[in-house]
Each structure stands twice: as C-alpha cells, then as structure tokens.
Amino acid sequence: xxxxxxxxxxxxxxxxxxxxxxxxxxxxxxxxxxxxxxxxxxxxxxxxxxxxxxxxxxxxxxxxxxxxxxxxxxxxxxxxxxxxxxxxxxxxxxxxxxxxxxxxxxxxxxxxxxxxxxxxxxxxxxxxxxxxxxxxxxxxxxxxxxxxxxxxxxxxxxxxxxxxxxxxxxxxxxxxxxxxxxxxxxxxxxxxxxxxxxxxxxxxxxxxxxxxxxxxxxxxxxxxxxxxxxxxxxxxxxxxxxxxxxxxxxxxxxxxxxxxxxxxxxxxxxxxxxxxxxxxxxxxxxxxxxxxxxxxxxxxxxxxxxxxxxxxxxxxxxxxxxxxxxxxxxxxxxxxxxxxxxxxxxxxxxxxxxxxxxxxxxxxxxxxxxxxxx
Numbered sequence: 303x304x305x306x307x308x309x310x311x312x313x314x315x316x317x318x319x320x321x322x323x324x325x326x327x328x329x330x331x332x333x334x335x336x337x338x339x340x341x342x343x344x345x346x347x348x349x350x351x352x353x354x355x356x357x358x359x360x361x362x363x364x365x366x367x368x369x370x371x372x373x374x375x376x377x378x379x380x381x382x383x384x385x386x387x388x389x390x391x392x393x394x395x396x397x398x399x400x401x402x403x404x405x406x407x408x409x410x411x412x413x414x415x416x417x418x419x420x421x422x423x424x425x426x427x428x429x430x431x432x433x434x435x436x437x438x439x440x441x442x443x444x445x446x447x448x449x450x451x452x453x454x455x456x457x458x459x460x461x462x463x464x465x466x467x468x469x470x471x472x473x474x475x476x477x478x479x480x481x482x483x484x485x486x487x488x489x490x491x492x493x494x495x496x497x498x499x500x501x502x503x504x505x506x507x508x509x510x511x512x513x514x515x516x517x518x519x520x521x522x523x524x525x526x527x528x529x530x531x532x533x534x535x536x537x538x539x540x541x542x543x544x545x546x547x548x549x550x551x552x553x554x555x556x557x558x559x560x561x562x563x564x565x566x567x568x569x570x571x572x573x574x575x576x577x578x579x580x581x582x583x584x585x586x587x588x589x590x591x592x593x594x595x596x597x598x599x600x601x602x603x604x605x606x607x608x609x610x611x612x613x614x615x616x617x618x619x620x621x622x623x624x625x626x627x628x629x630x631x632x633x634x635x636x637x638x639x640x641x642x643x644x645x646x647x648x649x650x651x652x653x654x655x656x657x658x659x660x661x662x663x664x665x666x667x668x669x670x671x672x673x674x675x676x
Contacts (some may be wrong), residue, residue, distance in 0.1 A: 312611040314356035319615050321604065322361045322385035324375050324400070326393045329367035333392035335589065336414035337362050339579075339597030340390025342586035343605070353608050356615060361385055365396050372396040373403075380407050387620045389604040390414045390597045397421035398463065410621045410641065412603055414596035415564075419467035428624075428647030430599045430639060431564040434464075434514055434540050435471040440653045440673050441538045441562050442475035445510035448655075448667070449536055455485035455508035457499055459492055459515065468514070478674060484508055492519060496526045503535060510536040517542055521551045528555055536560060541592060544656050544663060553661030560666060562653040565595045565634045569663050575633035599634050606630065607641075636670030651675075 312319075321344070327334040337360075344358040352358060361383045365372035372395060379385045380403070388404075392415035404411055404426040413421055416429030422436075432440070438456075445451050454475075458468055465488070476482055485506040490499055490513070500523065503511050515523055520543040527537065536558045544561035546569065552559060566575040568590055579598050583590055607623050608615055629638035629649075636652025652670040656663040 310612065311354040312356055312608050312615045313354070313613060314615055316614070318357040318359035319353065319608065320359045320361060320383055320385045321390075322363070322379035322383060322388045323391040324363045324365050324372060324379070324388070324393055324396045325391050326367040326395075327364040331367065331394060333394075333415055333593055334364075335591045335593035336392035336597030336600070337390045338586075338588055339583060339594035340414060340601035341597075342588055343582055343598055343601040346582060346585065347605060353605060353615075356608075360390075365393050365399075367394045369395055369399045372399040376400040376403055380409060385409070386615060386617045387604060387624075388412065390600045392417070392593060392596065394418065395462065397424065397427055401427060407617070408621050409617055410624045412600045412624075412641070414598075414600040415593060418462070419464055422467075422648040423646045425645045425647075426621075428639075428641045428649060429596075430603060430635070430650065431596050432541075432562070432637075432650045432653055433564075433648065435467045436648060436651055436673055437540045437562040437564075437653060438468065438471040438512055438514065439475045439478070440651075440671055441512050441540075441560070441655070442472070443479060443673065444560075444562075444655050444667070444671055445512070445536060445538060446479045446481060448671075449510060451509035451536065452481070453484040453507050453509045454481065455487075455503055455506060455511045456483050457485075457487050457490050457503065457511055457513045459490045459519070460488050461492075474673075490515070490519075492516070496523050497530065499523070500526045500530055500532060504530070504532050508535055510538055512538045513543075514540050515543065517545055517548055520548050524552050524555050524557050524559055527557050532557070538562075544592070546663075549658055549661045549663055552658060555658070559658040561656050561658075561663070563656060564592055564650075564653070565599065565636075567654055567656060567663065567665060568592045568595055570665070577633075579634060595634055599632060599639075602632065603630070603639055636672065
C-alpha cells in the first residue's frame with residue numbers, strides 16, 4: 303500500500319516569497335506610507351517564522367510619478383526579482399502603465415491605494431480602497447439621502463485620463479438618486495484663485511458641492527467661501543480632504559465641511575476596528591495615516607490568501623488563489639474584500655462620512671454608507 307504525501311499549506315522551495323510594490327514616493331506626491339505599512343506587517347510576519355515557515359522578501363520601487371520609471375520598475379520586479387504578486391503599492395499612474403503587462407505575466411496586484419481609473423477596471427488589479435470615483439458617487443448619495451439636499455453640484459479637477467471615470471461616477475449617482483447635478487464644472491485648477499468657482503456655485507443655488515480637491519486646494523476653497531461670506535452650501539471632499547492638517551487649517555471656518563473615508567476613520571484611535579492596524583504601526587514606529595491603513599490592509603489580504611495555498615507559492619498559484627477566493631471581511635473596511643475572476647475589480651463600496659467641527663473630524667455616519675449596486 304502506497305501512502306501519498308499531500309501539501310498541507312504553502313511551501314517555498316525556491317526561497318523567500320517575493321512580493322513587489324510600485325509607489326509614487328517622490329515627485330508631486332508621497333504615498334510611501336502605504337508600502338511602509340505593508341513592509342511593517344511583512345516584517346512582523348517574518349519575525350514569527352513567516353507564512354508556514356516561508357519568509358517574505360518585499361521588493362519596493364519608486365516610480366516618481368513617471369510612466370517610464372513605472373514601466374521599468376514593473377519589468378524589473380517581474381523579470382529580475384521574480385515577484386509572485388504585487389501588494390501595498392500606491393501610485394498616481396502605474397495601474398494604467400502596467401496593467402497589460404500584469405495580465406500578460408499572470409501577475410495579480412493588490413494596491414494599498416488605487417488612484418488611477420485603470421486600477422478599478424483591470425482583470426489583474428483589485429485595490430483595497432474605495433477609490434475617488436466610488437467616493438464621488440457615495441458623497442452624492444449622502445447629500446441627497448442623508449442631508450436631503452436638492453441641488454447637488456460638482457466641481458472637479460481632471461488629471462490625466464480620469465475624465466471618463468469622473469463622468470461615470472456622476473452618471474452612477476444620477477441613475478441611483480434619480481436627480482441631475484445642478485452644476486458640473488470640470489475645469490477647476492490645482493492651484494490659483496478659486497473665487498470664480500465659489501461664486502458660481504453660490505449663484506447656481508448649490509446646496510452641496512462635491513470636489514476632488516487635494517489638501518491645499520480643500521483649504522483654499524473653504525477659506526475662499528468664508529471670505530465671500532458664503533452660506534448654505536455643504537462642501538463635500540474626497541479622502542484627501544480628511545486629514546488632521548486640513549482640520550487645523552480650517553478650525554475657524556463657518557462652512558459645513560464633509561469628507562469621505564477609504565477605511566475606518568484613522569483619527570479614531572479608540573475604535574476597535576483600528577486596533578490591529580494601530581498596534582502594527584506603533585510597533586514599527588510608523589505614523590497613523592489613512593495611507594498606512596491601505597498598505598497594511600493590502601498586506602493582510604495577501605498574507606491571508608497565501609496561507610490558503612497548498613503547495614509551492616508561485617505567481618500562478620497566487621493568481622489562482624486570488625481569483626477563486628471567497629469574500630473576506632476586515633474590520634478596517636466597510637465592504638468585504640474579494641479579488642475574484644471578473645474582468646474588473648472595485649470591491650470596496652462603503653465609506654464613512656466625516657464632518658469638520660471646530661477643527662476636529664467627527665463621524666457623520668454612524669454606520670458604513672454603502673453605494674448600492676443599482
């Protein structure tokens with residue numbers, strides 16, 4: 303009688319499990335908190351013996367928000383470093399640059415922060431964050447369903463190839479709410495005088511204004527509204543607006559300011575949902591930021607997926623495990639995460655909405671605000 307031996311868990315006959323990350327760390331933005339948080343969790347896993355004895359080698363690359371650098375980094379990680387998957391990255395553009403390469407290479411990517419529209423419409427990429435486009439839809443629904451406003455307006459800055467994604471987010475809100483935007487302006491600059499835009503919103507009778515402004519622009523828009531003595535408008539920003547720095551800068555504002563989150567509000571250090579993330583960041587001496595939540599969650603997902611592999615951990619086995627995984631709940635997120643086998647991936651569809659109160663962010667939605675599928 304012959305006894306067959308079966309693998310009972312992941313194995314690593316070729317050495318450490320190599321995981322890659324491409325991030326915009328230098329250049330116009332610094333998203334490095336995301337991969338640093340992922341590395342912290344990978345390091346902590348290695349410190350207790352790895353994944354079933356398999357150590358993780360985390361390969362980091364900075365694309366400098368340059369498409370040529372992003373393409374070169376991906377080729378190096380895939381061809382030279384032999385990574386089996388990507389996790390924890392956060393880039394302005396690398397999804398658009400590398401999605402087809404990932405598909406040809408059967409490589410799956412779990413960004414800690416998906417920014418570019420292609421991150422959410424690729425068969426081989428599934429971010430752990432909600433993303434700016436779903437957040438725009440969510441804020442529109444929060445305005446109509448919770449604040450009960452009738453005149454929703456949209457003031458957006460269009461960067462790169464994001465125009466169609468923003469239009470689709472607006473169309474999704476209109477289809478679900480049954481309303482039409484009172485004003486849509488897609489010409490807001492990243493810097494400059496925002497007086498004409500604030501005045502236009504006032505004159506159009508906007509009761510809520512959705513903006514994808516980044517931190518400095520959020521502050522400038524709200525301060526301009528104060529200077530013009532605007533009242534009656536709910537200013538609604540995406541996750542970049544939800545920061546301690548924005549709160550401090552706008553402590554004296556008279557405006558109603560809201561912002562959507564990507565995960566459990568990171569400023570709530572007493573939240574049970576944040577405990578594991580906070581512990582990991584404190585142990586690694588890293589700051590508690592929303593970007594680090596994304597990097598941590600991305601690393602948590604890929605560790606859990608690899609734990610479920612029986613046999614060698616390879617690019618093919620990781621991609622197969624991700625495509626066949628069941629939805630998983632994580633305390634940091636309001637949606638279950640799943641990679642799956644669909645041609646596009648945007649699994650995270652829930653946000654909590656924060657309101658600024660005298661310089662401090664408070665939760666305006668007790669429960670997660672979920673964007674319905676239809």
